[in-house]
Amino acid sequence: MAVSDAVAALPAKPENRQARTAWGLTAPALALMVSILLVPVIVAGILSFTNYSLGNPGFDWIGTQNYERLFTRSTYEKMFIATFTYVVTVVPISVGLGLGAALLVHSLGRIGDIYKTIYFLPVMATLLAMAIAWEFMLHPTIGMVNRTLAMACGTWFEVIPFFANGCAEGFPLWLGDRDYAIWVVCFIGIWQGFGFNMVLYLAGLTSVHRELYHAAEMDGAKSGWEKFWLVTWPALGPTTVFVVTISCIRAFQVFDTIEAFWPQGGGPNKSAYVMMFAIFEKGVQQNLIGIGSAITMLFLVFVMFLTLIQRWLVERKVHYG
Amino acid sequence: MANLKVTSVTKQFGETPVLKGITLDIADGEFVSLVGPSGCGKSTLLRIIAGLEAPTGGTVAIGDMDVTGMQAADRNLSMVFQSYALYPHLSVAENIAVPLRMREVTGLQRLPVIGGLMPGARGQKQSIATSVARAADRLEIGGLLNRKPGQLSGGQRQRVALGRALVRDPAAFLLDEPLSNLDAKLRVQTRAEIAELHRALNATFIYVTHDQVEAMTMSDRIAVMMGGEILQCAAPEIIYEDPDDIRVAEFIGSPKINILPLERYGSDLSLFGRSLDWHVTQDSPQVMQLGLRPEALHLTQSAPRLRGRVAHFENLGSEVFAQIALEDDAMRVTLRATPAERQMLGLGAEVGLAFDTRSAMAFDADGKRLRKIEAMAGVTSEVA
Ligand SMILES: Nc1ncnc2c1ncn2[C@@H]1O[C@H](COP(=O)(O)OP(=O)(O)O)[C@@H](O)[C@H]1O
Ligand SMILES: [Mg+2]
Numbered sequence: 223m224a225v226s227d228a229v230a231a232l233p234a235k236p237e238n239r240q241a242r243t244a245w246g247l248t249a250p251a252l253a254l255m256v257s258i259l260l261v262p263v264i265v266a267g268i269l270s271f272t273n274y275s276l277g278n279p280g281f282d283w284i285g286t287q288n289y290e291r292l293f294t295r296s297t298y299e300k301m302f303i304a305t306f307t308y309v310v311t312v313v314p315i316s317v318g319l320g321l322g323a324a325l326l327v328h329s330l331g332r333i334g335d336i337y338k339t340i341y342f343l344p345v346m347a348t349l350l351a352m353a354i355a356w357e358f359m360l361h362p363t364i365g366m367v368n369r370t371l372a373m374a375c376g377t378w379f380e381v382i383p384f385f386a387n388g389c390a391e392g393f394p395l396w397l398g399d400r401d402y403a404i405w406v407v408c409f410i411g412i413w414q415g416f417g418f419n420m421v422l423y424l425a426g427l428t429s430v431h432r433e434l435y436h437a438a439e440m441d442g443a444k445s446g447w448e449k450f451w452l453v454t455w456p457a458l459g460p461t462t463v464f465v466v467t468i469s470c471i472r473a474f475q476v477f478d479t480i481e482a483f484w485p486q487g488g489g490p491n492k493s494a495y496v497m498m499f500a501i502f503e504k505g506v507q508q509n510l511i512g513i514g515s516a517i518t519m520l521f522l523v524f525v526m527f528l529t530l531i532q533r534w535l536v537e538r539k540v541h542y543g
Numbered sequence: 544m545a546n547l548k549v550t551s552v553t554k555q556f557g558e559t560p561v562l563k564g565i566t567l568d569i570a571d572g573e574f575v576s577l578v579g580p581s582g583c584g585k586s587t588l589l590r591i592i593a594g595l596e597a598p599t600g601g602t603v604a605i606g607d608m609d610v611t612g613m614q615a616a617d618r619n620l621s622m623v624f625q626s627y628a629l630y631p632h633l634s635v636a637e638n639i640a641v642p643l644r645m646r647e648v649t650g651l652q653r654l655p656v657i658g659g660l661m662p663g664a665r666g667q668k669q670s671i672a673t674s675v676a677r678a679a680d681r682l683e684i685g686g687l688l689n690r691k692p693g694q695l696s697g698g699q700r701q702r703v704a705l706g707r708a709l710v711r712d713p714a715a716f717l718l719d720e721p722l723s724n725l726d727a728k729l730r731v732q733t734r735a736e737i738a739e740l741h742r743a744l745n746a747t748f749i750y751v752t753h754d755q756v757e758a759m760t761m762s763d764r765i766a767v768m769m770g771g772e773i774l775q776c777a778a779p780e781i782i783y784e785d786p787d788d789i790r791v792a793e794f795i796g797s798p799k800i801n802i803l804p805l806e807r808y809g810s811d812l813s814l815f816g817r818s819l820d821w822h823v824t825q826d827s828p829q830v831m832q833l834g835l836r837p838e839a840l841h842l843t844q845s846a847p848r849l850r851g852r853v854a855h856f857e858n859l860g861s862e863v864f865a866q867i868a869l870e871d872d873a874m875r876v877t878l879r880a881t882p883a884e885r886q887m888l889g890l891g892a893e894v895g896l897a898f899d900t901r902s903a904m905a906f907d908a909d910g911k912r913l914r915k916i917e918a919m920a921g922v923t924s925e926v927a
Binding site: 431433434436437438439440441442443444448452453456457459 | 629
């Protein structure tokens with residue numbers, strides 16, 4: 223009797239049934255998402271508190287030892303310095319260059335398409351192959367860069383200390399020099415990344431209403447600079463937040479250049495020992511899954527933090543809805 | 544406030560001529576409408592006056608000073624755009640303040656933190672706020688000052704755009720179809736408000752519209768544009784009652800003016816083969832066109848000049864418009880009748896129409912007005 227009552231009562235509660243169907247339909251996607259995206263993160267989180275190695279039958283819980291190591295050992299201090307140097311250098315410059323290139327290309331019209339393609343080439347090329355080309359160019363003795371620099375010897379260029387030094391004692395070893403290594407990596411990161419930012423900014427620029435520039439002119443904005451601050455920059459706010467976030471995440475993820483240049487150790491004196499490379503070295507090469515997971519968790523925290531800032535900015539500051 | 548003079552302005556986009564020699568004289572404090580169909584070059588002319596577009600030839604002068612080569616920002620004109628063009632990231636108050644900030648405040652003072660420390664910044668901020676409040680009060684948008692344009696309705700945005708134009712004291716106001724994005728009711732209301740604003744400010748207004756009703760109701764003078772030329776520029780009554788060109792007559796007036804073929808046999812003019820008893824000289828053109836406003840026609844029983852059948856009618860309450868099919872549906876004319884005449888206008892009813900010779904207009908085959916012919920015809924018909 224009670225069963226038939228329940229069945230009879232069902233149609234009276236359509237919301238319940240709808241909710242159940244909805245959950246049923248969502249379940250496969252939800253299961254996939256959890257097992258593909260969330261489970262690995264949780265597993266890595268758990269492993270970061272152990273000393274697990276792949277192939278070992280078991281592992282020991284070692285508490286926060288992995289994390290303590292991260293914040294005390296000098297190797298990891300170098301890792302943080304290299305990573306943050308890279309992020310702090312590459313993000314502003316590649317975003318700034320991307321914006322500048324986008325503004326120039328946007329003002330060109332048809333010829334702009336050629337520039338667009340050229341600037342985008344490094345984005346499309348595999349960084350690994352490009353890194354090999356750069357390695358040749360930066361070779362201390364037979365590389366194009368140092369040979370070109372050497373041509374300045376004997377001319378008035380020697381007034382500049384850099385050239386004076388270089389001509390007397392030889393130009394930098396670039397990839398082999400611990401003072402230059404990370405900056406070379408930064409340079410390649412910028413060279414490779416700004417075309418991507420330019421394309422994003424170009425998309426943003428097409429959405430700026432042309433009449434706004436005319437309104438700005440009528441309102442007394444005389445120079446291109448004034449119009450930029452009154453119209454273009456605010457209109458690009460959402461794009462900028464997105465571009466900066468993406469650039470930050472990409473910068474945190476830098477790996478292939480370093481792997482190509484210094485497969486054994488992350489640069490001279492670990493000066494280019496970035497996080498991704500550390501994860502690779504510890505977790506894959508040395509099979510120290512525990513410490514590798516701990517770095518991964520830290521990495522995730524940084525990226526999550528950036529994403530939250532982006533969300534906050536988008537919702538609070540740059541949406542004029 | 545100043546007068547404005549446009550002399551022989553031409554404009555080409557690539558090979559396409561858009562303006563073909565525009566000359567327009569606007570007196571100080573005058574309200575002039577530029578009216579014409581879409582694509583005739585009204586916006587282009589307005590943008591040339593504003594300085595947003597350079598003319599291919601000709602000159603623009605404001606207050607007797609040649610400004611043809613001058614930047615838009617230096618011309619001291621205010622413009623209201625069709626899309627309103629409000630800055631989406633600024634609040635209503637900030638939007639209205641932009642023209643003052645850009646003109647009266649130096650670049651250094653506009654900087655966020657340092658600007659506040661500059662000498663005179665505080666007093667200036669105060670005076671800008673006062674001007675903004677006054678403009679907002681005038682347009683009754685005082686309650687919206689802290690909102691962003693995205694949170695406003697179309698009508699409110701339009702007011703903010705107006706506020707931004709009138710917050711300072713420009714030489715002239717340029718308005719490019721400011722009402723075309725509003726609904727019909729709001730359009731009528733805002734129309735009256737803009738006209739009132741013009742009277743209160745006593746400023747020079749150039750108002751672009753494709754809507755002849757707006758032009759008729761608001762302007763001191765109307766310039767009818769078509770195909771990159773001004774066909775006629777005159778007071779609304781003259782444009783309506785005494786057009787120079789058949790295109791002006793057809794564009795202004797709703798319902799449209801009736802155009803009938805007019806033929807000359809010897810010295811006699813006739814309509815559909817029936818003599819009108821109008822006599823003209825032998826050197827008049829063979830084929831002409833007769834323009835009759837719907838209100839120039841009236842129903843008659845005795846000796847009608849036109850005969851036809853009622854094909855359609857629209858009762859608007861205060862007046863009735865009937866379409867009469869003439870000559871076996873070869874041509875239709877629109878007649879304005881009074882509600883009292885309604886029962887004579889049943890669908891399919893045979894009616895006779897007459898018209899007053901003085902309100903008829905004659906045009907040649909190309910559409911130019913033939914005032915000489917009208918004068919001759921009018922004289923003879925009065926004698927007859
Ligand atoms: N920047 C431009 N480049 C090329 N053609 C244009 C440009 N601006 C306007 N035109 C053309 O000029 C003509 C007149 O335009 P416009 O002045 O905007 O007309 P209206 O405002 O009367 O509707 C149109 O045929 C339009 O296509
Ligand atoms: Mg237009």
